[in-house]
Amino acid sequence: xxxKRTGIVTLFIHLVVVAMFLQAAYAAENDNxxxxxxxxxxxxxxxxxxxxxxxxxxxxFLGRTQQFPNGQRAVPxxxxxxxxxxxxxxxxxxxxxxxxxxxxxxRILFTGRGQPPxxxxxxxxxxxxxxxxxxxxxxxxxxxVDDSVVVVFE
Amino acid sequence: xNKCQATVLILLSVILNAPIFAQSTNSIWSLxxxxxxxxxxxxxxxxxxxxxxxxxxxxxxxxNWDAMIDTRAGVxxxxxxxxxxxxxxxxxxxxxxxxxxxxxxxxANLHYALTPSLHVRAGRIALGTYMVSDHRKVGHSLPxxxxxxxxxxxIAITSSDGVDLSYQHNFTGxxxxxxxxxxxxxxxxxxxxxxxxxIWTMVHRVERGPLTLHASYSSAKVDYGRQFHLLWDGFEAxxxxxxxxxxxxxxxxxWSPFIAVGFQYDPGxxxxxxxxxxxxxGSDFGNRxxxxxxxxxxxxxxxxxxxxxxxxxxxxxxxxxxATAFPPxxxxxxxxxxxxxxxxxxxxxxxxxxxxxGARWDVLPNVAFKGQVDHLHTRKQSLGTFINVAPGYxxxxxxxxSITMDFVF
Numbered sequence: 424x425x426x427k428r429t430g431i432v433t434l435f436i437h438l439v440v441v442a443m444f445l446q447a448a449y450a451a452e453n454d455n456x457x458x459x460x461x462x463x464x465x466x467x468x469x470x471x472x473x474x475x476x477x478x479x480x481x482x483x484f485l486g487r488t489q490q491f492p493n494g495q496r497a498v499p500x501x502x503x504x505x506x507x508x509x510x511x512x513x514x515x516x517x518x519x520x521x522x523x524x525x526x527x528x529x530r531i532l533f534t535g536r537g538q539p540p541x542x543x544x545x546x547x548x549x550x551x552x553x554x555x556x557x558x559x560x561x562x563x564x565x566x567x568v569d570d571s572v573v574v575v576f577e
Numbered sequence: 578x579n580k581c582q583a584t585v586l587i588l589l590s591v592i593l594n595a596p597i598f599a600q601s602t603n604s605i606w607s608l609x610x611x612x613x614x615x616x617x618x619x620x621x622x623x624x625x626x627x628x629x630x631x632x633x634x635x636x637x638x639x640x641n642w643d644a645m646i647d648t649r650a651g652v653x654x655x656x657x658x659x660x661x662x663x664x665x666x667x668x669x670x671x672x673x674x675x676x677x678x679x680x681x682x683x684x685a686n687l688h689y690a691l692t693p694s695l696h697v698r699a700g701r702i703a704l705g706t707y708m709v710s711d712h713r714k715v716g717h718s719l720p721x722x723x724x725x726x727x728x729x730x731x732i733a734i735t736s737s738d739g740v741d742l743s744y745q746h747n748f749t750g751x752x753x754x755x756x757x758x759x760x761x762x763x764x765x766x767x768x769x770x771x772x773x774x775x776i777w778t779m780v781h782r783v784e785r786g787p788l789t790l791h792a793s794y795s796s797a798k799v800d801y802g803r804q805f806h807l808l809w810d811g812f813e814a815x816x817x818x819x820x821x822x823x824x825x826x827x828x829x830x831x832w833s834p835f836i837a838v839g840f841q842y843d844p845g846x847x848x849x850x851x852x853x854x855x856x857x858x859g860s861d862f863g864n865r866x867x868x869x870x871x872x873x874x875x876x877x878x879x880x881x882x883x884x885x886x887x888x889x890x891x892x893x894x895x896x897x898x899x900a901t902a903f904p905p906x907x908x909x910x911x912x913x914x915x916x917x918x919x920x921x922x923x924x925x926x927x928x929x930x931x932x933x934x935g936a937r938w939d940v941l942p943n944v945a946f947k948g949q950v951d952h953l954h955t956r957k958q959s960l961g962t963f964i965n966v967a968p969g970y971x972x973x974x975x976x977x978x979s980i981t982m983d984f985v986f
Contacts, residue, residue, distance in 0.1 A: 523939075
């Protein structure tokens with residue numbers, strides 16, 4: 424009995440230590456590039472949607488709806504896992520930590536009710552996808568907004 | 578640290594650093610997984626604490642620290658060839674009724690969108706009886722270490738092999754979803770095979786921003802397995818008087834209806850949640866009900882919570898066979914039958930309340946540690962959430978300490 428308890432408790436102590444190392448590495452990764460620029464939510468210029476509320480953006484990115492308010496299909500485009508812009512979007516627009524967003528999606532994913540948004544590697548990639556996908560909605564730095572997209576939430 | 582622990586550590590280090598929700602953007606296939614590693618200790622050493630009726634043993638008299646009541650691993654394969662059709666296969670390995678840690682198909686179904694708001698699924702489907710029923714095994718998706726035990730153990734059937742039809746109506750800022758399902762289920766429990774040939778479920782769910790409302794009605798025709806049949810056979814061997822007792826208590830083939838309502842408010846920084854449920858098995862074991870209220874606050878990566886849960890219902894005593902109507906030589910046999918019935922009654926009505934204090938620590942976006950302390954108060958003539966109780970003993974108060982690590986990938 425004593426051996427067993429020591430075994431499990433020892434294992435947990437090791438796990439916490441490993442996790443703390445990884446957390447330190449994760450935090451360092453995110454401190455590297457801090458961007459002072461605003462994050463804006465954009466759709467293709469060909470999409471008739473011109474203005475969304477924070478709740479509407481939240482509903483689309485958290486999978487609560489698959490439609491824009493006008494009834495058209497909405498396809499959210501996320502940015503790379505653990506990227507600074509994604510962390511900031513989660514915190515500033517969705518008002519949730521990345522862990523909370525992950526927890527939310529694991530609930531939907533593991534009940535077979537949906538898949539998290541597909542993610543692309545950069546803001547430039549978001550623009551490229553939106554150029555061909557009128558149903559798409561993404562977020563980028565304000566300085567990267569060009570003629571091909573319209574800002575629907577800032 | 579021994580070899581086994583080292584293996585677990587290495588495997589977990591890989592998982593912890595794995596890309597979350599691994600999926601190649603162009604593929605129609607996706608592979609994801611989740612898991613929990615847990616350990617629990619009970620201050621009550623004359624009985625085993627079990628959070629779910631599937632376990633044959635738990636922390637307490639069988640184990641000082643039990644590593645198995647919360648530990649599990651799941652993998653899910655998803656396929657979505659187009660916008661309308663998708664399929665999901667989920668296999669979960671956890672400790673089963675026979676004490677062995679082994680995998681089982683948790684669900685396997687095909688989903689088809691008839692219209693954007695009308696969806697049909699067929700195969701093995703998770704039942705949405707309670708607010709978090711369908712994802713209660715995904716520790717990472719829950720604010721608590723485990724769902725409130727008094728309420729969540731009332732429904733032992735969690736998946737059904739059949740079909741469901743759901744209709745979603747979107748209104749300004751939210752949605753209403755109604756789901757009707759029909760199917761059957763076979764669940765192996767410690768007491769035997771729990772077989773339900775007909776399960777009907779109707780679930781209403783309203784989601785509006787941080788608010789979720791949930792209401793469900795379900796009814797199932799259940800066969801409780803061999804151990805129960807032996808008892809009824811025993812009573813019936815005593816002729817008409819015994820048959821009366823067995824007819825009073827044997828719920829085989831009778832409808833057992835359940836209703837449940839739930840409310841959740843989660844704006845992000847804090848949450849409150851409450852659920853209430855009541856049901857019976859259509860026999861003299863009686864009605865049983867449970868409710869809980871829970872709240873938590875998020876301080877960055879740390880989220881402490883508190884839960885009060887209470888189970889009630891069932892009866893204190895049973896209306897068994899009257900030994901005085903039979904020759905004295907039969908009295909010991911009749912007493913044994915009546916005692917078995919009494920133990921069933923005491924195990925049926927979970928008259929117990931639990932105050933839980935715990936915290937979740939999101940160490941990484943896909944990894945959370947949790948710790949929880951439960952203070953249980955079990956009432957007289959109820960076994961509460963305990964089994965393997967020492968003869969003549971009844972648990973009254975106990976503390977359970979649990980730690981887990983949840984991950985998703």
